[in-house]
Amino acid sequence: MQITKSPLEVGESPPFKAGFFSGSHNYSPARTDVKAGRSAESGFTLIELVVSLTILSILAAVALPYAETVVRRQKEMELRRSLREVRTALDEYKRLADEKKISVEVGDSGYPKTLEALLAGVDLVGGSGKRRFLRRVPKDPLTNSTDWGLRSYFDDPDSTMWGGEDVFDVYTKSEKTALDGTKYKDW
Template structure:
């Protein structure tokens, strides 16, 4: 007759130490390949969000300029060349001359820069150098991200 303890061992399953080490090694190898891919995906999402935010602000600036050129926003400040004086004007809105308490808003809210996590954008006026990091203060002709990070192709995000 076979002892009871031997019968149990035949039916019990489990992993040997070698099998466990191989399984853990495979798991580590797979996770080490997945981590860079996850970082790349997060970076791409931030880049997409940055492009969308810049497009929203630039479209709002262009709409403001078009309406100001048509004279629908009343008289503009001399030297502004019909561009908004600040970005806040795009969110707060501009009163339409002749209409009571009616404002035109160009943005619902200021988009957030996904890299700096702030709604503080770099601004350029018409008279500023395109590569300048300082704002002349006359008007807002263009915006850029204030991050110092670079895209995978080597271009700074502030040049987008």
């Protein structure tokens, strides 16, 4: 009686059968490591995991400050845009007052009394309609509110106390420092 050994036991490739390449077989040389007696697809070693986590940590440590800088730069751009929008509206109001298209009391600077006057609008002289300067007061991205610091035409340029006579300028109430080293409230 002759004993034949299975091709899997001697490490030979299996004989060609019809349907072998069609996936109807269960033979996979990578599944069994005969010498070690364990699966060759057992996963990552501890060293590989530690090295991978170390590399991932280094990449995260580099990317996080960059991401924070990008967010800060976006807030700065939004602050500049908001300041420009309000200041343009204030300048337009003053221009119309100087051209006598808006009635101004004697002794007034020609700037609006409040920011709400820019929202509500003013009647133009001669009955030619009403002019609005802002649809809404823009939000300060640093304080996340519409509560701006105000300066009057009669206030000192670096004053943080509003005189209340009119609104000549606006600034953020944030005490933080910009990326360029200046204070946001000085913008």
